[in-house]
Amino acid sequence: MISYVTTNDGKVREAREYLADVRAVDFDYTEIQAAELGPIAAHGAREAFAHVGGPVLVDDAGLFVDGFDGFPGPYSAYVEHTLGVDRVGDIARRRAEETGETPRAQFRCVLAYCDGEGFAATPDAVDYGDRRGHDLSAEDRGTASTTDSIDAGDVPVKLFAGVVRGRIVEPRGEGGFGYDPVFEHDGSTLAEMSAAEKNAISHRGRALATFAEFYAER
Numbered sequence: 001m002i003s004y005v006t007t008n009d010g011k012v013r014e015a016r017e018y019l020a021d022v023r024a025v026d027f028d029y030t031e032i033q034a035a036e037l038g039p040i041a042a043h044g045a046r047e048a049f050a051h052v053g054g055p056v057l058v059d060d061a062g063l064f065v066d067g068f069d070g071f072p073g074p075y076s077a078y079v080e081h082t083l084g085v086d087r088v089g090d091i092a093r094r095r096a097e098e099t100g101e102t103p104r105a106q107f108r109c110v111l112a113y114c115d116g117e118g119f120a121a122t123p124d125a126v127d128y129g130d131r132r133g134h135d136l137s138a139e140d141r142g143t144a145s146t147t148d149s150i151d152a153g154d155v156p157v158k159l160f161a162g163v164v165r166g167r168i169v170e171p172r173g174e175g176g177f178g179y180d181p182v183f184e185h186d187g188s189t190l191a192e193m194s195a196a197e198k199n200a201i202s203h204r205g206r207a208l209a210t211f212a213e214f215y216a217e218r
């Protein structure tokens with residue numbers, strides 16, 4: 001049984017489509033300040049593992065707007081709760097109008113898995129999947145996933161990353177959660193998609209699919 005450690009029900013709904021053997025655990029782990037999602041998720045996974053005492057998955061995600069050098073990125077939750085999704089969308093679109101650029105963005109998700117055991121390969125560098133995402137950016141249709149491991153610190157953690165590219169639009173749709181209404185991928189906002197449609201292309205869906213493969217073999 002894996003404990004999916006989050007306070008966000010939307011994440012758990014999406015995770016259940018990939019993992020039968022999962023329970024939601026509402027544990028508020030420390031979110032360290034970092035420019036990237038990987039270290040935040042890894043730190044959270046170690047803390048959650050110490051709390052739960054069994055296999056845990058911590059999910060750190062964010063919206064990275066191209067014209068803002070990736071902001072709000074790791075601060076997406078804070079910005080959602082302070083500015084709000086609609087205002088983030090307004091600002092991104094207004095800036096794009098001024099510069100004549102398309103308001104491109106990407107969602108990234110990093111899942112950090114920890115079960116107290118080691119992993120076979122543990123390279124130092126953590127790849128969040130954005131390189132591959134950028135390769136596909138021309139049509140705003142790219143999705144990608146990667147895996148990596150980091151063993152800095154006492155307990156090994158394995159990371160699974162996913163990315164989806166798209167553009168910021170006026171809010172549309174009732175589904176999903178968070179920034180989904182203002183993020184369009186291939187003609188639909190994520191909030192206009194069913195959970196299965198979103199999972200098929202989303203940052204979290206890619207990361208979960210890669211994790212599910214790994215877990216099935218473990």
Ligand SMILES: O=P(O)(O)OP(=O)(O)OP(=O)(O)OC[C@H]1O[C@@H](n2cnc3c(O)ncnc32)[C@H](O)[C@@H]1O
Nearest residue numbers: 006007008059060061062076077080177178179180
């Ligand atoms: O930390 P936990 O408890 O898991 O829950 P959280 O909602 O605070 O999650 P994050 O720290 O990962 O913050 C991510 C922010 O990005 C948003 N977000 C994450 N995944 C998303 C998705 O698939 N679609 C839209 N918004 C998403 C989410 O609403 C938050 O504002």
